[in-house]
Amino acid sequence: MHRGSLFRSTPFRLALTFGFLFVAAFAISGVVTYQLLARELAGALDASVSEIYSVTSTAYGVDDVEDLVSTINAYTGLSNSEDRVFSLVDRDGKRLAGNFTPPALPDGLSTVTAPQIGLSGDTIYRVNNGTIGGYRLVVGQSFTETDDLQEIALVSFGWALVITIAVAIAGGAFLASRAQRRMDGIARTMIDVSNGQLATRIPLHGRKDDIDEVSMQINQALDRLSGLVEGMRQVSADIAHELKTPLNRLRLTIEEAASRSEDRPELHSLMTDALAESDQLNATFEALLRISQIEAGSRRTRFQPIDLAAIMATVADIYGSVAEDNAQTLRLEALPDDPAMLRGDRELLTQLLVNLVENAINHCPAGTVISLGLARHGSEILATISDDGPGIPAAERDKVFRRLYRLDKSRTTPGNGLGLSLVRAISDLHGAEIRLEDNAPGLRVSMTFPSATTS
Ligand SMILES: Nc1ncnc2c1ncn2[C@@H]1O[C@H](COP(=O)(O)OP(=O)(O)OP(=O)(O)O)[C@@H](O)[C@H]1O
Ligand SMILES: [Mg+2]
Known part of the structure; x- marks a missing residue:
């Protein structure tokens, strides 16, 4: 198929449109899913930080901060500061336990960077800030785990998108070229028929699908058309066959009559005119037949x-x-x-x-x-x-x-x-x-x- 006409081909354009819609639908659903996942992970992180806070704070007895201090120290010792942070400060802002000294923070949940809480690195934390018996307790958990999960989701989605695009292009090209080949078959047949080859028929696929259905109907129409043309040709041939001899005999008779009427000038002139008309009739007749034969294309x-x-x-x-x-x-x-x-x-x-x-x-x-x-x-x-x-x-x-x-x-x-x-x-x-x-x-x-x- 000619390259310029590729974009005018209906199967190709349909494949392109559906491929595009397919990929677009996949991309939109991917973005929505990713957003939902991100929101879900953020909610889970908030719940987790709040839970760590409440579990830690249960170690505080009335007017007894010692248990809380040792609990926090134990937790701090157990966890990595990249992962979880704890801090307990007294009214004067002096750190009693934990691995950082918190700056002024709003009550409840907020997001802080490592430098904001005096730690090195670029970790970001979700922290919960509250007061227990006059002491300020801050616990936090880093976004690292959440970010890792989001990244895995993003990479998986990216690969799925690449595979989807590849499948859409390959499948679209395969289906379009298959449909196009059948369209080309129909077009070729019609060109042959219009060039006079009335016996040509559209090849059928055998699946009885819609293109086969249309092809079958065109083939039936071509059967009827070639039958009619053949019939007309036959009639012309028959007429030619039937009339040729009488026309020739008529001419010979007129010629004979003309030669026998030479002694009667009036009649002779009429006979000569009739002979000329007969010649003209023969010539027209033969020329018409010749044109029909040439148009039939068999030569x-x-x-x-x-x-x-x-x-x-x-x-x-x-x-x-x-x-x-x-x-x-x-x-x-x-x-x-x-x-x-x-x-x-x-x-x-x-x-x-x-x-x-x-x-x-x-x-x-x-x-x-x-x-x-x-x-x-x-x-x-x-x-x-x-x-x-x-x-x-x-x-x-x-x-x-x-x-x-x-x-x-x-x-x-x-x-x-x-x-x-x-x-x-x-x-x-x-x-x-x-x-x-x-x-x-x-x-x-x-x-x-x-x-x-x-x-
Ligand atoms: N060279 C030409 N100059 C002027 N007129 C022309 C010329 N050729 C054709 N024609 C005109 O076109 C008409 C059709 O031409 P065509 O050859 O089909 O028929 P014809 O010459 O009249 O008859 P035939 O060719 O069947 O003996 C002619 O009758 C004539 O009027
Ligand atoms: Mg002429």
């Missing part, structure tokens, strides 16, 4: 590498004298030095150039200069047939490709309005783009063919 299987420059030179050679007889000039402009190779059907490409040259000869007055040219543009071959005759008005340029369409001014010239329809059918069959342009004055027909190297 594509006979495509071969062909040098368009050689065909153009042959057509110019043959029609040079026809133009001369008409007091017109046919010129072959410089052709590329190397062959202009494309994959195609020699007979049809000759017919295409002949139709365009005949148009210029038939629809332009004496003195017209007709030029044939060929140029290479990168991987494309550009063929042009131009004249300096009356040209085709811009509003009519699309219409002249329709079957049987002729400009009003051409009603008197011979022809049946099928030449350009055939040209369009042949150029479509070869994957060429055809344009009618103003040659100021005159008409320029440009055709861009893909060259054989790129097809």
Whole structure:
């Protein structure tokens, strides 16, 4: 798939959107969970500090501070100051027990740093400050344990987020590319069908999912469509088969009648007119059938590498004298030095150039200069047939490709309005783009063919 069209692909955009939503939902729930955990840990720490305070303070007997002092000293000796701190001071602020001398602190719970309570390091403590029998008792516990737990939670969450993003990207890319492959299969089938390969069908996955369901319906529609087209082709072929012989017999009969009526000039002239009409009828009939056959696309299987420059030179050679007889000039402009190779059907490409040259000869007055040219543009071959005759008005340029369409001014010239329809059918069959342009004055027909190297 083309890189630029990746972002226009629906499966890719859906995968990207859902991947983003998935990761965002995970991140939001992670943040909420972390906040709840932090609040829970802070509450637990407060409860723990309050409990240590109340357990310690039970050692105080009325007017007897000795037990409390020894309890605190015992606790202080047992615990690490990085972890728990204790302090008991008398009314004068003199430390009686513990491992620090507290500054002025609010009653109850508060948070202090190690330097604030005269300790070294950067530990932060949650302390409980109170008075018992005139003595001030302060106990505290560091945030180290709480911080450690929070850090573990944060690191786990970070890893989980990385894994989630990786899974979202890998899963999204896998699902998107799978869906995209099936979309591409549908698109390829439709391109083949529009190029005339009506037998192509969308490959089914076999799971009977929604894409299979749609594909099956498209395939059924294609079955009906190809049935109809085949039916029409068959009818055309049958008509051609059935009418060809009677039309030819009719022509022979008229010809016979014309030759036998030579002694009756009035009848003979009518018979000659009827013969001309019959010829016109045959020509129109055959041209219509030929266009339908070309549009069916089956001739594509006979495509071969062909040098368009050689065909153009042959057509110019043959029609040079026809133009001369008409007091017109046919010129072959410089052709590329190397062959202009494309994959195609020699007979049809000759017919295409002949139709365009005949148009210029038939629809332009004496003195017209007709030029044939060929140029290479990168991987494309550009063929042009131009004249300096009356040209085709811009509003009519699309219409002249329709079957049987002729400009009003051409009603008197011979022809049946099928030449350009055939040209369009042949150029479509070869994957060429055809344009009618103003040659100021005159008409320029440009055709861009893909060259054989790129097809
Ligand atoms: N080179 C041209 N200059 C001016 N008008 C043109 C030229 N080529 C075609 N046309 C106009 O386009 C119309 C359609 O052309 P097309 O080749 O389809 O039919 P036709 O030439 O009239 O008949 P046919 O080609 O079937 O014998 C012509 O009738 C003519 O009016
Ligand atoms: Mg014509």
